[in-house]
Amino acid sequence: MKQYIADAFTDRLFSGNPAAVLPCREMPPSALMQSVAIENNYSETAFVVKTGPGRYDLKWFTPGGEVALCGHATLATSFVLHRFVDPGTCEMHFSTLSGELIVHASDDGYTMDFPLGNYRPVPVTERILAATGGLAREAYYDGGDLMALVSSEEELERFAPDFDAMTKIEGRGLIMTAASREYDFVSRCFYPKLNVPEDPVTGSAHTYLTPFWAERLGKREMTARQISRRGGILQVSTDGKRVFITGRAVLFMQGDIPLDL
8 A cells, every 4th residue: 555745835854743654455444444543643545546537535544533634645645646546637526525726736736625624703712712811802613614814923932832722712723814025925734633733734634724814915816825833824715606726746755655546
């Protein structure tokens, strides 16, 4: 069983967000996929099965469980398929828990066609203030990740997370975001409930961030940076119905797992 490790949302090694990608002949049992994800201990491990020309089933597992949508592991999977498994395939259709996702490969990178993330304003509670170190000025939530607006990029850069406080708020994870001097906006993303304390670069978070900042800035196309320690850059846009996220990836390693799947 071949496994690839790729750094996503970057064009150089040791930055962006690493993900493991395992092309399989058939989808492994969930318990086995969870065990592989725990063993890898990356924020995401992707399992992909070809079902037809340019068509694939795709699942994502964190060390803490299966997730319905993951951006950087989809980007890493598209890179691995395009470069190593099905060389030259430039349009990939993925059947996932979030419906069909389409990725186009081009000279600019890999553009992912994702659903809009739902969010609505919610009160900034004491728990949200505790989870954000008192930085949250506005909060948004509608069943996915909780999103908090911070006054400045500098405050977000200096923020020291309290992961225990983050587990006490609603949402799968916590997205903190601010306007930026160099980019259109910046963010940091935390998923301690999934055993991913801080995610280096989070594509799924930008399904919320893209429409949020598009409305706020009056722009359809934007450049975003996730200001984690590794960091990563995303080109994002929206047509009001879907979110389009473009990034690059590089191969870190490939190897074999002694399983026949």
